Amino acid sequence: AGGGNTAGGGGGDDKVITVGFAQTGSESGWRSANTESMKEAFSEANGFNLIFNAADNKPEAQIAAVRSFINQGVDAIVLAPIVTDGWDDVLKEAKDANIPVILEDRTVSAPEDLYASWVGLDFKKEGETAGKWVADNFGKTPTNLVVLEGTTGSSAATDRAAGFDEAIKGTDIKVLDSQTGNFTRAEGKTVMEGFLQKYGSTINVLFAHNDDMGLGALDAIKAAGLKPGTDIKIVTIDAVKDGMTALADGEFNYIVECNPLLGDKVAEVVKKVVAGESVDKSYIVEDQAFDQEQAKAALPDRKY
Numbered sequence: 340a341g342g343g344n345t346a347g348g349g350g351g352d353d354k355v356i357t358v359g360f361a362q363t364g365s366e367s368g369w370r371s372a373n374t375e376s377m378k379e380a381f382s383e384a385n386g387f388n389l390i391f392n393a394a395d396n397k398p399e400a401q402i403a404a405v406r407s408f409i410n411q412g413v414d415a416i417v418l419a420p421i422v423t424d425g426w427d428d429v430l431k432e433a434k435d436a437n438i439p440v441i442l443e444d445r446t447v448s449a450p451e452d453l454y455a456s457w458v459g460l461d462f463k464k465e466g467e468t469a470g471k472w473v474a475d476n477f478g479k480t481p482t483n484l485v486v487l488e489g490t491t492g493s494s495a496a497t498d499r500a501a502g503f504d505e506a507i508k509g510t511d512i513k514v515l516d517s518q519t520g521n522f523t524r525a526e527g528k529t530v531m532e533g534f535l536q537k538y539g540s541t542i543n544v545l546f547a548h549n550d551d552m553g554l555g556a557l558d559a560i561k562a563a564g565l566k567p568g569t570d571i572k573i574v575t576i577d578a579v580k581d582g583m584t585a586l587a588d589g590e591f592n593y594i595v596e597c598n599p600l601l602g603d604k605v606a607e608v609v610k611k612v613v614a615g616e617s618v619d620k621s622y623i624v625e626d627q628a629f630d631q632e633q634a635k636a637a638l639p640d641r642k643y
C-alpha cells in the first residue's frame with residue numbers, strides 16, 4: 340500500500356476520500372446544525388477532504404455545484420437537494436463519471452439507480468404527527484388553521500403537507516390559508532403578517548413546517564396584539580433550541596422533532612460506497628415529539 344494520497348496518522352494506507360457536499364443554504368437553525376454535523380463527520384481526522392458548497396436555496400446554483408464536483412473528479416458527492424425535481428441530467432453525468440451520489444436530508448424524484456443511498460427523515464410521518472396533535476386537540480370543534488409551508492417543491496414541504504392533511508381529514512378543522520415562508524424566520528414573519536391582516540383573530544391554530552417560520556410568526560402575532568401559544572396555538576417541526584425554548588416558554592404548543600445530526604451516518608455510508616461495499620437504499624433516522632412539559636425537561640441536554 341502507499342502512494343502519496345494517504346490519511347495522516349494511525350491507519351496508514353487508508354486513502355483520503357474527497358467528498359463534494361452540496362448543501363441547500365443556511366435558511367434555518369436546523370440547517371446550521373446539519374452543516375455543523377456534516378463538517379464534523381467529514382473532517383480530515385476521519386479521513387476526508389470535504390469540499391463544501393451552500394447554494395443559498397437556488398436550485399440552479401446547486402446543480403452547478405454538483406456539476407463542478409464532477410469536473411473536479413471527487414470520490415463521492417453528497418447532496419441535500421433543495422427541490423425534488425430537475426436532477427436527472429446531472430445525476431446521469433455523475434453516474435457516467437463513476438462518481439457515487441449519496442443523498443442526505445431531502446430526496447429527489449429522479450430514478451433510484453441514479454444515486455447510491457439516502458440518509459434522511461420520514462417527513463410524511465412528521466406531518467402526520469403534527470396533524471394528529473391538531474386533530475386530537477381541536478378536531479371536534481370548528482377551528483381555523485393557517486399553514487406556513489417550507490420551500491415549494493422540496494420533499495420536506497411536500498411530504499409534511501401530505502401527512503398533515505391526511506391526519507386532519509374528516510375533522511372540524513378548516514384550513515383558511517397555506518403559503519410558503521421558505522423555511523426562514525423573515526418570511527415566516529411576513530407571511531403571518533399577511534394572514535393576520537386577512538383573517539385577524541379568527542385564526543385559532545398555526546402549523547409551521549419548521550421552527551424558524553414559527554419563530555418569525557411570533558413577532559407578527561405579538562405585533563397584532565395576540566398572545567402566541569394562547570390566542571393562537573402553534574405547532575411546528577424541527578425541535579431546534581430556539582423552538583424548544585419557545586415551547587418551554589409557552590409560546591409554542593407542540594413540536595415534532597426532525598433530527599439534523601445526520602453527519603456520522605452519512606460519512607459511514609459514503610465510506611462503504613467508496614469501498615465498493617453494499618449499502619441500503621435508504622436510512623431513516625427516528626424522530627420524537629414534544630409538548631411544553633417535555634420541552635422543559637429536554638432543553639438542558641439539547642445539543643442543537
Ligand code: GYE
Binds near residue numbers: 370
Ligand atoms: O425542517 C428546515 C430546513 O429539509 C428537514 O429544511 C429539512 C428542513 C428543516 O430548512 O428547518
